[in-house]
Ligand SMILES: [Zn+2]
């Protein structure tokens with residue numbers, strides 16, 4: 835079930851509208867995080883905020899942290915929040 839269908843209140847396979855079990859995640863299964871700075875996860879490694887963060891580290895003479903694709907659950911487990919630019 836996709837998010838649009840769920841939001842419409844269509845019945846799921848459990849015959850329930852707005853079923854918690856079937857509620858789709860608005861986020862992709864795999865997200866992008868920078869291992870160094872920030873507390874967000876991103877839809878794409880092309881995110882402008884992600885790039886800016888990396889740039890500001892470089893400008894300060896630092897080594898930008900690696901950007902990795904991780905499972906959504908992993909990002910959430912790291913305490914990351916959805917990037918406003920990517921998901922807002
Ligand atoms: Zn269900």
Ligand SMILES: [Zn+2]
Nearest residue numbers: 876881917920
């Ligand atoms: Zn982002």
